[in-house]
Structure formats: structure tokens, C-alpha cells
Amino acid sequence: MPINEARIKERFLHLTALNSPSKREGPVASWLKEQFSQLGLAAQEDESGKRTGSESGNIVVRIPGRGPALLFGAHMGVVSDMALAQVRLEDGSFKTDGKTILGADDKAGLVAILEAVTALTEEKLSHRPLELVFTTCEEIGLCGSNALRRDDLKAQCGFIFDSGNQPSEIIINAPSQDEHYYKVIGKAAHAGSAPEEGIDAIRLAAWAISQMPLGRLSASTTANIGKIAGGSATNIVADLTEVWGEARSFLEEELSEQSQRMRECFRQAAAKFGGQVEAKLKRSFTGFKLSHRELVVQLAQQAVHKIGLRPQLVSSGGGSDANVLNQLGLPTVNLGVGVQKPHTKEETLALADLTAASRLALALATGEEK
Ligand SMILES: [Zn+2]
Structure with a gap:
């Protein structure tokens, strides 16, 4: 099985040790660039830092493939400072010592996407064209994604890995x-x-x-x-x-x-x-409502089926980069990565959910489960 749970765990612990509140996403951006470069993939940083005030731009990675081009997105910033975060894996879940947030929102999304791409590359699997977009300043008004332009994006539909829901839940409606x-x-x-x-x-x-x-x-x-x-x-x-x-x-x-x-x-x-x-x-941000007939919803449902779960189409009360991409005219759903109590010091994430989210990303990318 190309999805590697030990690697997922190691990367998540590494990422949560990097402090990256909004506008200070630099360390995470550098780490991502390095990871993709090890896979032989070029990560580009856009110019949005000038507009958002972040020390980094959005990071974009394009991987050619066959079939409909898909955008996978997650955000690099976390909602509050986590300089002294003490993260551990206990009883199958990541948590902190209760003094800081965990930052699984949205480092879980980053890890899931990176794991899927690592598996694809290592196993030389055939896959759909992918456009990976890692945004800045999501938590302070979706500012990084607001700096994206539709003309620069090649994807036909988008998948944001940034909801506290379960990996079987597909958000098709947001306010x-x-x-x-x-x-x-x-x-x-x-x-x-x-x-x-x-x-x-x-x-x-x-x-x-x-x-x-x-x-x-x-x-x-x-x-x-x-x-x-x-x-x-x-x-x-x-x-x-x-x-x-x-x-x-x-x-x-x-x-x-x-x-x-x-x-x-x-x-x-x-x-x-x-x-x-x-x-x-x-x-x-402006809301969105996608029909179950949209390609993006169909592909998400197929992928959830392929990893052995029952897809559910749900509404969210929150805003995410999916709102911005839908507004740009790119039909985009937000997918569950299983983060519990995000934005609090009780935030946790089950390793099993992060692994399921990684398998979901891989299933979306390949069009089949491996
Ligand atoms: Zn988030």
C-alpha cells in the first residue's frame, strides 16, 4: 500500500513543530518546497506576499497527468501562535499539552496532500493533472486565496482539505x-x-x-x-x-x-x-452551493467510495478557501480531514483520520484506490 502511515506521522509531528501563525507562514512554505523538490517537483511561490503582508506567497505545484485537472488545496497558516507547542501521539490521536493549539487546522490538509503526491511519485502511478495550492493568511480573512486569479489556475475543479468533518463528508454548501x-x-x-x-x-x-x-x-x-x-x-x-x-x-x-x-x-x-x-x-466571503450533479461532487463521492467509506454531502457553517475558489468560478468542495475542536487548545486529530484523508487525496488523484 503506497500510503505510508509512519511517514504521515513523522511529517505531521515535524510540521506542528514549525510555528506558522498567519503572515508568518515562511517556515512551512520552505519545508513544503524542500519536500516537493525531493520528489523532483518544482514548487512556485506567487507574488501574493506583497498584498497579504505574509512573509511567504501562496505555494503552487503543478503535476502533469491525464483526465480532468484537479486542484488540491490547504492553508499553511494557523489561527494562533504555537511556538512552544508540545505535540504527542496518544491513544491514536495527536494532541498538545493543552497550552497551545495543535495546528491540525490545516497542517493535516498539507500532510494528506503531500502524502498522496509522494505515493503517486514513488509508485509512478498514472494520475490526473494536479494543481496543488497552499495558501497563506486563510485564518485572517482568506487573504492568500483571495489573491489567486482564475486565469492562472488550470484546474477544472477543486478540493480543499480543510474541514473538521470526517473524511467521508463532502461540504457542498457554505454560507x-x-x-x-x-x-x-x-x-x-x-x-x-x-x-x-x-x-x-x-x-x-x-x-x-x-x-x-x-x-x-x-x-x-x-x-x-x-x-x-x-x-x-x-x-x-x-x-x-x-x-x-x-x-x-x-x-x-x-x-x-x-x-x-x-x-x-x-x-x-x-x-x-x-x-x-x-x-x-x-x-x-461569499457562500456556495453545489449540485450533486457537478463533476467536482461526483469525483469526491467516487473517491470516498473507493476508500471504503459512505459519502455524505453536508453543509458547513464556516468559510474556507473553497468559498473563494467557487467565487472565482472554479467549482470546489471542502473535504473532511477529521480535526476535532479546531481553534482551541483541546484540538486533536486521529492518525486514522489523517491516513484516511491521505488515501482520499490519492483516490481522487488516481481515480482509483491503491
Ligand atoms: Zn482551516
Whole structure:
């Protein structure tokens, strides 16, 4: 069997020892280049570093083959610093000592793709043309993939290895997300001797937020205020408060209604309290919905079957590089690599799931299971 579990384990432990928070993907990029060069494959770094602020560009590897050209993608950055990560394999699962994240999101994806390509190359298996894309800054707004251009990509369909789902689960539906920012400007005054001369920016923001529908709003839509900062001292009426939030939905109409409603609450609060609100609304990513008849979904289902699992077509609540590629016009699914509790210090990954994800990548590449 060309998929080598000992190699998968060794590479995963090596990769998780490299710290690579967003914008600092350099060590991972260099390691990947070296691995591909050992396989006789050239890895190219694009120019996106200038735009994203990352010390590395996206890494792209093209491997000629026969049949439909497939893009395999994973991201190199992790969600937070893991400089002192102590990673071990215990009872079949990778975990840390609980002081840092594991970074399996998305180092698991990198390892699965690299393992499939290593197996293909070593065994000289015939395979489909492959375009491997390893992105930067995914966790801070899909910035690396946003710098890709459709004209530069040769693939007909894409497979991102970056979901916490099981390797049998194929994400064909993901939401759109709007990012909200509000700068609330009030007026400072002495809180004890002249509070009536002030405009309390904290109270204005609190009132606006209290009027907002938030949380799970329907089967399709959620919204959250996730961060607030403001004021300077207990004896000063606060003249500034900043608020950050988001809304996401599988339905564009519901998303736009919800985003307008959130803005409207701040507008009314400004009118009621007499302060000013500067609102910024930004689309973070656009959702996608693929039909089971699409080639990309068919190929994913065939590959899951070939590794002996039952494919399931599922929705995701999150955004990934798959959102960006679909938006670029490249039909792309997100595949499960089995990461549990990503973005937390309890993050774990079963070696068996990582091996299954590697076999899935190989099955996709060859069109048959080996
Ligand atoms: Zn991820």
C-alpha cells in the first residue's frame, strides 16, 4: 500500500513543530518546497506576499497527468501562535499539552496532500493533472486565496482539505459572511460634575446591541457581536467605543436584511443619544452551493467510495478557501480531514483520520484506490 502511515506521522509531528501563525507562514512554505523538490517537483511561490503582508506567497505545484485537472488545496497558516507547542501521539490521536493549539487546522490538509503526491511519485502511478495550492493568511480573512486569479489556475475543479468533518463528508454548501465594524463617537465630560454635557459612547453602543437580533436567527442565518472596546476611565463619560461583529447566512437575502438591521440599530442609537456612528460593512466571503450533479461532487463521492467509506454531502457553517475558489468560478468542495475542536487548545486529530484523508487525496488523484 503506497500510503505510508509512519511517514504521515513523522511529517505531521515535524510540521506542528514549525510555528506558522498567519503572515508568518515562511517556515512551512520552505519545508513544503524542500519536500516537493525531493520528489523532483518544482514548487512556485506567487507574488501574493506583497498584498497579504505574509512573509511567504501562496505555494503552487503543478503535476502533469491525464483526465480532468484537479486542484488540491490547504492553508499553511494557523489561527494562533504555537511556538512552544508540545505535540504527542496518544491513544491514536495527536494532541498538545493543552497550552497551545495543535495546528491540525490545516497542517493535516498539507500532510494528506503531500502524502498522496509522494505515493503517486514513488509508485509512478498514472494520475490526473494536479494543481496543488497552499495558501497563506486563510485564518485572517482568506487573504492568500483571495489573491489567486482564475486565469492562472488550470484546474477544472477543486478540493480543499480543510474541514473538521470526517473524511467521508463532502461540504457542498457554505454560507456568506459580512463583517461589521462600528466606531461610536460620543462626547467626553466629567462623570461627577458635568455628566449631562457628555454623550456616552458606551451606552449608545450598548443600547444599539440590545436592540439587535443576534445568535441563531433561522436555519440559515446567524449573527454575533464578538468584540467591543472603549472608554478610558470611570470618571469620564466615554467619548469612543468600537464594536466588531459579523452576520452569516446561506441565503443572500436574509444576510443582507440582517446586516441592514444591525446597521439600523446603530443609526437609531445615534439619533436617540445624539452621538455619531461610523459604520463599515465588508463582505468577508461569499457562500456556495453545489449540485450533486457537478463533476467536482461526483469525483469526491467516487473517491470516498473507493476508500471504503459512505459519502455524505453536508453543509458547513464556516468559510474556507473553497468559498473563494467557487467565487472565482472554479467549482470546489471542502473535504473532511477529521480535526476535532479546531481553534482551541483541546484540538486533536486521529492518525486514522489523517491516513484516511491521505488515501482520499490519492483516490481522487488516481481515480482509483491503491
Ligand atoms: Zn482551516
